[in-house]
Amino acid sequence: MKLLIAIFVALYATSCLAGARADTPNIVLIVADHMGASDIGPYGATDVETPSLDTMAAQGVRFTNFNSAAPICGPSRAAMMTGRYPARIGFEDNIDHDGGLSAEIPTVPALLKPKGYKSGLFGKWHLGHAEGTDPLSHGFDEFFGYDEWSINYYTHRNDSGKESLVHNGRIVEREGYLTDILTDESIRFMEEHRGDPFFLYLSYNTALPPYLGPNLPPDRWDAEFNIGTATRADYIAMVEAMDAGIGRVLESLENLGLAENTLVLFTYDHNGRNLVRNAPYSGGFAMLKEGGTRVPLIMRWPQRLPAGETLRRDGIGMDLAATVLNAAGIELGPIELDGRDLIHAPDSDGERTFFWRISLGDFGQAAVRRGKWKLLVHRFSTFSKPTIYLYDLEADPGESMDLYHQKQAFADSLHRELIEWEASVATRDPAA
Structure with a gap:
């Protein structure tokens, strides 16, 4: 009898937990860095094997018109965390040692x-x-990683030779790739918080220099x-090691019984250059050509999303914050986001307009996109008049044919x- 009561109590507690958690899914956001737009299997890779991401795409949805909010790291990541344009929150450049994102600006973990x-x-x-x-x-309960642009994969030192791997503000020594x-740390975090709803931001430095495979x-x-001295083979080894890590994370969700009610998202902060392949797009890192900003996005959520679908729906980095917060049932109140929920927005929800701006010393770029049309503006400090280009991205994804004079008005x-x-x-007030 006691055994039956114990079983009943356990089943009741489990059902109550499931009911309480139905509107609070776990969320896993995985971000790669400086990779090529076509360097994973679901987006046409031919010499890189990414079975984990292939499986994730087969089990979820793949977006073909998703864009980073900036072609460089800091602003793009700020947009993901805040749901706002980098320009709106005063975060358009990579930070130096004195700058950073003010805690007055609400972020995803704080809002969760x-x-x-x-x-x-x-x-x-x-x-x-x-x-x-x-x-x-900014609301994270745990931080294990680094706040540099990149660190060595083995020595964990930055490009100045300083030890840079930290855990909650303290330098830590850890052997390994x-x-x-x-x-490993991400899986440990999920295991420790299997009874809580959790937000895991797994921010790999793959595939930033130094180009060191496992x-x-x-x-x-x-x-x-x-x-x-790096080669394409070095880069591929790094990407495939990351894919193996993603596979372990997905397997752990299954083993913990959490996969069904976990929203998993995979994207890049921006595309790379040099060793990467961005075809069919031109340009790359730090450029507002599609090769800098058109990035992969895969989402898997078995309870809510269909399997194996490809979506042409337009999206941009700020949408990740809006999507995550809406999935978690967060009421934003007076907080306004520039992003839009990608899960619940219908494909017929009207044409969206996106904007970008980046300054590179004496040269700057700005862009606006609406549907298939993209306007690219080159600005030079020594000239008062910018150079303007217009592209039809459906007919010309490589942005090789300027149509400005044909459609000047x-x-x-x-x-x-x-x-x-x-x-x-x-x-705008950035903290509003």
Whole structure:
């Protein structure tokens, strides 16, 4: 009799937990760095094997018109965490050692707290070194990783030779390949919080320099942070090691009985250059060509999303915050996001308009996209008049044929919208 009562109590508790958790799914956001747009299997890779991401795409949805909010790390990641344009929150450049994302600006982990979420970041932050700008100040309960642009995969030192692997603000020494360590720590976090709703941000530094694959002998660990001697094979080994780590994370969700009610998202912060393949797009890192900003997005959530679908729905980095928060049932109140929920927005929800801006010293770029049309503006500090290009991305995804003079009136109207957007973000309170 006692045994029957114990079984009943356990089953009742499990059912209550399942009911309480129905509107609080676990969320796993996996972000790669500086990779090629076509360097994973679901997006046409021919010389890179990514069986884990192939499986994830087969079990979920794959977006073909998703864009990073910026072609460089910091602004793109700030958009993911805040749901706002980088320009609106004053975060358009990669930060130096004194800057960072103010804790006054609401972020995903901070907004998830009222729902009881435990949040952990494992890997790259790159949104601030200073007090009040670190992950723990933004609602993360645990941070194991680094706040540099990249660190060595074996020595865990930055490009100045400084030890840079930290756990909750303290330097830690850990032997092993960084990709594997971040995977191990992520799995440990999920195991520890299997009874809580959790937000796991797994931010691999794959595939940033130094280009070091797994299982290298110690005499190869101190590679320089450049690409002078790196090969495509080095890059491929790094990507395939990351894919193996993603496979372990997905397997752990299954083993923990959490896979059905876990939303898993995979994307890049931006595309790379040099050793990567961005075809059919042109350009790459730090450029507003499609090769800099058109990135993969795969989402899997067995309870809510269909399997094996490809979506042409337009999306941008800020949408990740909106999607995650809406999935968790977060009421934003007066907080306004620039992003839109990608799961519940219908394909017929109207044409969206996206804006970008980046400054590279004496040269800057800005862009606006609406549907298939993209306006690209080159600005030079020594010239008062910008150079303007118009592309039809459906017919010309490589942006090789400028149609500005054929459709000048339409192009000029898009340019005016870009200027109006720039004026609007300049006057908004970033903490509002």
